[in-house]
Amino acid sequence: MKLNSTDNILEVAVHSLESALAAKTGGADRIEVCTALQTGGLTPDLGLLECIRDAIDLPIHVLIRPRLGNFVYDQYEIKTMVRSIEVLIKSKVQGIVIGCLKHDGHLDQRNLQLFKEVAGTLDITFHRAIDVCQNMFDAVHIIMETGYNRILTSGAAPSAWEGRSRIRQMVEIATGSQLSIMPGAGVLPENAAALLKETGAREIHASAKKVYPLIDHDSIGLTTIHGKAVVSKWESDAEQIESIKKAISHS
Numbered sequence: 001m002k003l004n005s006t007d008n009i010l011e012v013a014v015h016s017l018e019s020a021l022a023a024k025t026g027g028a029d030r031i032e033v034c035t036a037l038q039t040g041g042l043t044p045d046l047g048l049l050e051c052i053r054d055a056i057d058l059p060i061h062v063l064i065r066p067r068l069g070n071f072v073y074d075q076y077e078i079k080t081m082v083r084s085i086e087v088l089i090k091s092k093v094q095g096i097v098i099g100c101l102k103h104d105g106h107l108d109q110r111n112l113q114l115f116k117e118v119a120g121t122l123d124i125t126f127h128r129a130i131d132v133c134q135n136m137f138d139a140v141h142i143i144m145e146t147g148y149n150r151i152l153t154s155g156a157a158p159s160a161w162e163g164r165s166r167i168r169q170m171v172e173i174a175t176g177s178q179l180s181i182m183p184g185a186g187v188l189p190e191n192a193a194a195l196l197k198e199t200g201a202r203e204i205h206a207s208a209k210k211v212y213p214l215i216d217h218d219s220i221g222l223t224t225i226h227g228k229a230v231v232s233k234w235e236s237d238a239e240q241i242e243s244i245k246k247a248i249s250h251s
Contacts, residue, residue, distance in 0.1 A: 026241025095123030159186030
């Protein structure tokens with residue numbers, strides 16, 4: 001799909017082949033591939049990535065996040081993230097989604113620069129680590145100067161709608177640069193158009209998830225997250241994606 005420069009862009013986060021196909025059917029412009037979306041997302045395996053790449057022709061951005069928890073990474077994790085970038089370049093994806101902080105909550109500028117250098121011409125999105133960093137508006141300037149293409153953010157709020165005033169400030173900072181500010185978190189068909197209007201953003205990020213029950217056979221806590229049994233799975237819903245796309249196409 002070729003987009004005009006005036007088109008609003010819908011990115012859908014997917015963690016399975018089923019969800020990727022739903023994103024295509026629903027009219028998404030781009031997908032972010034991860035795994036374990038219920039935990040905030042982790043780096044996906046290559047088998048999933050290749051299945052998706054073979055099945056759809058949308059631009060693919062891939063999350064690089066080596067573990068759960070904070071975004072402060074040690075030397076071994078940084079080495080792993082760099083290798084992931086190198087592998088993804090060979091996989092011919094269009095972009096990566098990445099981020100890292102220091103122990104004091106500020107951006108890890110040295111490693112952000114390293115990621116940029118290794119990624120070369122890949123599109124780079126700084127992920128929602130921005131929402132928990134110190135001095136997020138200063139961080140926008142730094143990410144912009146480092147040459148990243150995009151920031152995914154909820155405006156340091158539980159949902160992008162709640163953080164819309166801060167997102168608008170971020171958009172204003174980035175105006176005239178290569179950096180796009182992309183609202184994400186709690187994006188629904190009923191608020192997507194208003195969110196773009198309120199913030200001035202031109203891209204939006206959603207999982208458009210539908211929850212399906214799972215039968216729980218676990219009596220020993222093997223399949224728990226944070227002590228709670230996982231009794232459902234998430235998949236992106238083509239109808240919801242189509243509704244979001246229609247909403248932002250008329251905004």
